Amino acid sequence: MENDEIINDGLQPKIKKSAVETVPPDSENLIEKPDEKNGFSWIWKSLLIIVSTIIIFIFLLIFVIYFVPGFQEIYSGKTTKVSDSTDIRKDASYKKQTGLITKDIQRLSRKYATYTSGQTYIVINTTLNRFFLYSNKKLIREGSCSTGSYKRLLTAGGKSWTFKTPRGKFSITGKRTNPAWHKPDWAFIEEGIPVPPKDSPLRWEANVLGDYAMDLQDSYMIHGTIYKRLLGMAVTHGCVRLNDADLEVVYTTLNIGSKVFIF
Amino acid sequence: METEVVTKRSGIRIVLIILILLICSFIIYFSVMSAMAPARKLEIIKNELNSKHNDQNSIDNKILTDSAYSKLLKEKSFLQSRIVMAESDSIYLIIDLSDSSANLEISGIVVHAAKISDIKASKILLKGDESVIYSRLATPFKISGSTGTIKRDPILVKMAPKDTSEYIPDTPPDTSLNEPVNYILETTDGTRIYVYQEENEKRSDQMSQFVFDTKDKVQNAISSLKSVIAFKVPDYHLFIKIKIPRADAKIIYRALPKTGQVAVFW
Numbered sequence: 001m002e003n004d005e006i007i008n009d010g011l012q013p014k015i016k017k018s019a020v021e022t023v024p025p026d027s028e029n030l031i032e033k034p035d036e037k038n039g040f041s042w043i044w045k046s047l048l049i050i051v052s053t054i055i056i057f058i059f060l061l062i063f064v065i066y067f068v069p070g071f072q073e074i075y076s077g078k079t080t081k082v083s084d085s086t087d088i089r090k091d092a093s094y095k096k097q098t099g100l101i102t103k104d105i106q107r108l109s110r111k112y113a114t115y116t117s118g119q120t121y122i123v124i125n126t127t128l129n130r131f132f133l134y135s136n137k138k139l140i141r142e143g144s145c146s147t148g149s150y151k152r153l154l155t156a157g158g159k160s161w162t163f164k165t166p167r168g169k170f171s172i173t174g175k176r177t178n179p180a181w182h183k184p185d186w187a188f189i190e191e192g193i194p195v196p197p198k199d200s201p202l203r204w205e206a207n208v209l210g211d212y213a214m215d216l217q218d219s220y221m222i223h224g225t226i227y228k229r230l231l232g233m234a235v236t237h238g239c240v241r242l243n244d245a246d247l248e249v250v251y252t253t254l255n256i257g258s259k260v261f262i263f
Numbered sequence: 264m265e266t267e268v269v270t271k272r273s274g275i276r277i278v279l280i281i282l283i284l285l286i287c288s289f290i291i292y293f294s295v296m297s298a299m300a301p302a303r304k305l306e307i308i309k310n311e312l313n314s315k316h317n318d319q320n321s322i323d324n325k326i327l328t329d330s331a332y333s334k335l336l337k338e339k340s341f342l343q344s345r346i347v348m349a350e351s352d353s354i355y356l357i358i359d360l361s362d363s364s365a366n367l368e369i370s371g372i373v374v375h376a377a378k379i380s381d382i383k384a385s386k387i388l389l390k391g392d393e394s395v396i397y398s399r400l401a402t403p404f405k406i407s408g409s410t411g412t413i414k415r416d417p418i419l420v421k422m423a424p425k426d427t428s429e430y431i432p433d434t435p436p437d438t439s440l441n442e443p444v445n446y447i448l449e450t451t452d453g454t455r456i457y458v459y460q461e462e463n464e465k466r467s468d469q470m471s472q473f474v475f476d477t478k479d480k481v482q483n484a485i486s487s488l489k490s491v492i493a494f495k496v497p498d499y500h501l502f503i504k505i506k507i508p509r510a511d512a513k514i515i516y517r518a519l520p521k522t523g524q525v526a527v528f529w
Contacts, residue, residue, distance in 0.1 A: 056286070063290060064488070065480045068297045072499060073386045075301045084330050094326050101335045108342035115349045115371025123374045127514045149436065150416060155423045162418065167518060169352040169369050192424035233435050261369045263354050263518035 121259040122222075122250060124240055126165050129232045131242065133250055141249050144232035146225065146241040147262075153190055161186045163237040166220060170260040174215035175251065179223065180206045186237070210244060212251040216260055222250065296491045300499035304453075305387055333397075337529060340397045344526035345371070348403050355403070355524040356515060358456070358505065360384075365458075365507055367518055375518070377511030380461050383504040388529075396529070403524040404450035411446025411516060412475055443471035444512040447479060448525065454501040456525060458516070460509035503527060 088094050116137070123132040126147040133141040148165035183203045188195045196202040210224010225231070225241040240262075242250060254260075326332050348355040349371040357366045360382055367375040388396060409415070424430040448456040463469055487497035507515075519525075 060286070060290070064293065064484045065477070068294055068487070069480065069483065071294055071298045072301050075298065075386065083328050088325050088329055089331070091326075094329070094332070097326050098332055098335060101332070101339055105335065105339050105342060108339065108346060112342060112346055112349065112371060121372065123372075125375065125514065127517050128510065149433070150418050151433070152418050152420045153423055154420060156425070164416070164418075167354060167520070189423045190430075192426045192428070192430040230435055235433065235435060259370075259372075261372060261374050263367055263369065263374050263514070 119259065120253055120255070121261060122254060124165070124260065124262045126167065126234070126262060129234060131240070131246070131250070133253055135253060140253065141246065143243070143246045145246075146227075146231050146236050147234055148236055148238045149234050153186055155189060159189075161237075165236070165238050165240060165262055166218070167262050170216045170220075170262065172214050172254050172256050172258045172260065173217060175254075175256060176213045176215070178206075178211060179209045179213035179221075180204050181208050184219070210242075210247050212247050214251065214254060222260070223247070293488070293491050296496055297487055299496050300487075301385070301387055303496050304499040304501065305391065309392075336397045337400075340400045341526070341528045344400060344403045344528075348524045348526060351524070353520050353523060354518050355526070356519055357526050357528065358503065359528040360503075361529060365505060365511070365515065367515055375511070375514055377507045377515065379505045379507055381459075381504075381506035383502075385501045385503075388501055388503070400527055400529065403526045404452065404454055404456070406448050406519065406521065406523045406525065407451045408449045409446055409516070409521070410449075410479075412443050412471055413446070413513065413516065415517060415521070443468050443475075444509050444516065445472055445475045446512070446516050448519070450525065453498065454503070456527075457502060457504040458512050459504065459506045460512050461506045462509050 118136040120135045121133075123134065124145060124147065125131070129145055129147055131143060131145045132139055149163045152160055152162045154160050181204070183205055185195050208226055209221070210226075213221045213223040215221055220238055220240075222240045222242065224244055224247045227235070227241070228243055231241065231243055327336075345357065345368075348357075348368070352370060354367055354369050354374070357368055358364075358379070359366070360379070363379040363382065365377045365379055366373045444458075444460045446458050448458070450456070459472060460468065463472065483500075490497040
């Protein structure tokens with residue numbers, strides 16, 4: 001150690017001297033070195049602060065978004081311990097209570113059964129474009145159909161029609177054979193044809209609705225089609241189209257007043 | 264100079280320590296407030312039920328914990344719910360967790376049935392006070408809003424042609440079932456019913472579900488943060504999460520009215 005110090009002591013002044021003598025005044029490399037180091041460390045420190053801030057922020061986000069909802073699921077309140085004790089079942093108040101509730105259940109079951117009693121009805125699925133025909137709670141036929149296209153026709157004048165099959169509970173209000181179609185305004189507007197007066201014969205078109213038509217509410221119908229390749233697709237103006245064979249079965253099975261469930 | 268640098272450094276350290284302490288205490292405060300939310304929700308449900316059914320209080324608690332009585336109570340609650348809904352002419356959803364089914368019904372008629380492959384629910388609903396839960400389930404949930412990865416009504420707007428020269432016949436629609444189907448049905452009492460598609464092998468499906476879930480979680484976190492900042496216990500939403508096939512999920516979402524009803528059976 002002592003030797004080192006001596007050597008260093010001997011060299012230091014020499015180096016300093018030579019440096020001052022040899023380096024030109026415009027070159028300040030040696031003098032600036034400590035500042036550069038500071039600059040680098042400052043950049044590193046800033047980077048470290050930024051990165052750690054981002055990490056803390058991400059941690060906080062994950063904590064708040066994912067962990068806290070987990071804490072909420074720790075609590076379940078007062079847990080009911082369900083027992084099978086026979087002692088309580090001998091109790092008079094128990095028997096009274098179960099008797100009351102059983103009566104309630106029987107009453108409610110009878111009431112509920114009235115909704116699902118044997119009847120003939122058709123179920124139409126507008127998402128898959130399929131129909132299901134039931135008689136006495138049994139499926140007697142199913143197949144493809146076409147329902148509303150979800151298109152909204154807009155005119156320059158601001159009128160609009162949305163071609164959507166209505167959903168819910170309906171009933172057959174009328175049955176027709178060899179129906180002719182009384183074309184509404186949109187049928188002309190859609191094709192760019194001038195709209196004829198309401199009583200114009202131009203509004204009547206035969207042989208487009210198949211052999212049968214069954215009326216639902218609000219001018220919607222279940223009918224046949226000449227566009228059979230489009231069955232199974234959402235292409236209609238709101239009516240339900242069936243192929244000829246299915247239409248005949250549905251027509252003969254359903255009566256006026258039969259329920260139509262569309263969903 | 265050196266003493267100035269030392270005081271500066273120690274100043275920064277103090278600020279950092281204070282900041283970390285503040286963040287930690289906020290995390291603890293936020294966690295405690297959020298953890299209190301379910302208890303508060305259960306208290307609200309109990310109060311509502313007590314005001315509605317004072318007669319139930321007279322029933323001995325021992326009877327309520329009996330498995331046979333509990334089963335009867337469950338059946339009665341479910342029937343009550345179904346009758347309420349069957350009396351309306353609109354479409355409603357019945358989620359039966361005991362036989363893992365989600366059925367669409369109209370006036371008591373099952374018009375569509377779907378098989379549930381996975382069920383998750385709030386711990387309060389799964390392990391909580393059964394009498395409270397059954398009484399709660401006796402009334403159907405009313406849908407107040409929904410958010411989903413698909414549109415409820417996929418309306419396409421088409422401008423009417425001015426004359427026959429502008430008329431272009433419609434092209435058949437794309438009937439492929441590829442879009443990811445995940446949605447949340449919000450009910451008027453704050454309960455949320457999450458419906459996810461079962462199919463989750465494709466990366467696009469996984470991504471869609473992750474984004475959809477994260478969006479929901481972020482929204483929940485924001486509303487919780489708002490409450491906590493205002494020194495309020497955040498709202499807790501009871502939830503039921505089910506997984507069903509994509510086609511069924513789509514059918515149910517499109518079929519249910521915007522203000523439809525849902526009954527849940529345990």
